Amino acid sequence: MNTQKLRTLATVTAIAAAGALFAGCTTTRPGDSGTNTSSRASIDAQVDASLSKLYQTVPGSREMVAKSAGVLVFPSVVGASLGVGAEYGRGSLRTGGRTQAYYSTTAGSIGFQAGAQSKAVIYLFNTQEALTKFRNSKGWTAGADATVAVANIGANGSVDTNTVRQPVVGFVLTNVGLEAGVSISGAKISEVNL
Template structure:
């Protein structure tokens, strides 16, 4: 086997082990699993809950999102690792307050690490151009297809004005609140059908 095949096998094992380990550790309410129209309704409900948490946690975020061209919300990105790490989550794209598509996010890493976590990830497309580039892609990677600025809180306790000037910015919420200074890394985002 070559190095790439070993890496792929290691990533698959980490995803499997991480998924089993993370079953009880999620930011998504219990009983939200469903299929078809009810799955879409459950996802939209979880997105609404995540946005409510963002508005409460980050002053000024509601106004920022109202001005944005679109917002991509992953209510629960579950990650697990033991040397090889992996993350996976599903979410919805909102434009003008309504859902216009559903997406999955995946990311992997290699290095000394152990543990797992669940977090909510919100991407804010502050410009129409950035949103259209995302929607027209056949698989968008944060950091490669667009620079994603980390959402920051300014000295006034509200969203930093520089965050609002970026084409794409992001916020990461854990069970304890905003994860300050956390970057989204090279997450691969793909449109899915629910």
């Protein structure tokens, strides 16, 4: 089996394992609308907090969000790994400052790694075309369905101007601030009903 096929098989296996691992993480029963309402309220509060942190951490980001066609925020993407890694998180898409829909993100990775971490991942859709393509998808993968330019801070302390011009821009925030040099390609994003 060639190396590319082996990597593809390993990635698919990791994503499937992540899905199975996180499938049991819900406490919501079918038809439990009270829990659904509290889940939506909790996610929305966490999205507000993540956007506030972004605005405090990245100069000019408030204006970037205001000008964007939409912003997708995953306030807590939790990753765990021991050789094979998996990440999962829930968030919401906002346009015009209002929540439009809720989404989940999953990703898998292979290689030497161990431990657990949590981060906020934020996608800015700078064009209506990019947002429409995302909304019309039945499962969107960063890097495959659209190139996502990961934001980095330039020497002037602001987001690099070449990054700002891209149709989709990603921000990864950790407890210490904006994470540079990280890849978010391969993250699978799907709409969820809450």
